[in-house]
């Protein structure tokens with residue numbers, strides 16, 4: 001039987017709008033408390049802001065184990081993503097830094113914990129054309 005061949009799920013297309021950003025981020029008025037973070041087994045090991053020598057989930061060298069457990073939530077650009085904690089739902093900004101001081105081929109990633117309000121403003125400021133949703137991941141279209 002040919003039942004087990006995988007079909008690519010058809011992505012849903014959303015207009016880039018405040019309503020869509022609300023779907024991606026959640027209510028910007030609802031803040032994640034320090035208590036939630038301190039009891040979260042993933043987030044309690046991740047500082048508010050940290051530089052990583054590799055993208056979490058990719059090459060593991062030098063990457064905090066906890067950061068590697070964060071899930072891709074929204075891909076804004078190749079150099080800018082939103083990650084989400086699979087346990088408490090806290091959002092993180094992952095940004096590739098282009099530093100002249102870094103050697104050729106070396107990349108550094110800045111991981112920053114965001115409150116929902118900050119994540120909301122970050123996404124709203126992007127002015128993308130549309131946003132696709134594939135499974136649980138959002139992808140910005142330019």
Ligand SMILES: [Zn+2]
Nearest residue numbers: 040043085088
């Ligand atoms: Zn967490």
